[in-house]
Amino acid sequence: MTQGPDLEGRLAQFQAMVDSLPWAIFWKDRDSRYLGGNQAMAKLSGFASPRELVGLADTDLWWRDNAAEYRADDLEVIESGQPKLHVRLPFPGEDGGTVWIDRHRVPLRDASGAVVGVIGWFEDVTAKKLAEDAEAQAQLEATLEMATPLLPVAEGVLVMPLIGKLDAQRAAQMTETLLAGVALHRAHTAILDVTGVRRMDTTAIEALARAAAAVRLLGAAAVVTGVGPVVAQAIVRLGVDLGQVTVLGDLKAGVAHALATAQQRRG
Known part of the structure; x- marks a missing residue:
């Protein structure tokens, strides 16, 4: 055996x-x-x-x-x-x-x-x-892109509606998307609508000022709309200079301003 x-x-x-x-x-x-x-x-x-x-x-x-x-x-x-x-x-x-x-x-x-x-x-x-981290980053970037859409509303006029909280990371992404859009569409006016922003602190207001300045460097005008009393008080209280930015009460007024300015240029 x-x-x-x-x-x-x-x-x-x-x-x-x-x-x-x-x-x-x-x-x-x-x-x-x-x-x-x-x-x-x-x-x-x-x-x-x-x-x-x-x-x-x-x-x-x-x-x-x-x-x-x-x-x-x-x-x-x-x-x-x-x-x-x-x-x-x-x-x-x-x-x-x-x-x-x-x-x-x-x-x-x-x-x-x-x-x-x-x-x-x-x-x-x-x-x-690493693959999971890359996928999570891609999802985050997609979420940020969805959270800061850039909408062509008329020839040469772009609108970026901002909703929620505008922190440093989102502000950087907002500026990148905005500038790329201005160059791509050869826009003459970029409107940043802050009606849906819950809170405006120094970071958010300074981000708007920097984005507007960058838009002007590309030869376009920057317009900020949806500035209510609370946001207006925050801008004054924090002493942030928005420079040559046109500030209007609502998005409708912003679009009308952009179209009128374009008409004046053509005239």
Whole structure:
């Protein structure tokens, strides 16, 4: 009768198997001391062989500053008997950058099913994280673009209705969109309608002044409409000089002003 591989052979086979996997894998006892790991885990730990991990704790490794957190995660899995998956954290990369890791832990059980430790592995999700960040940025830019539309309402007349809060990031995006639109449409008048702006602070009013000045540098006139009593008081109180900007009460008056000015130029 053919005998199966002995224990040493089975362990060697298991070690070869986990060494072939791309993730850094480890297993610990209930005291969070390492019982073993694969070659990727050894490399991550700064060792040449997984055997050098055996008997060590996280306090013995280069991430010792996070040892208490890792021990708490181990205990949570050991005491609950439930896995703890997809814990994302940054690691320093070899090139000085940041590598993003998803850390996973599951209970290590003996033949009877009792929890005797924890098995964990690290998955490099840097590419996924960068893709998620790029998608989030694209969504943000699309949202900002939708929040600051540029509308051609007549030949040479553009209207940008502003709604909500005008912060520094949105102000920069507003100016970029406005200037690109003035150049594209060869506009002679750009109207910034602030009727829907909830609050006008120094940042918002100064952003309007800068946007208007930039429009004038392109040879177009800047008109601000929708300035109610609260906004007018804020402009006076903050002492922001809108320069040569025409300020009118509502958008209808702004469009009429732009068309009349265009007619005068043609006449």
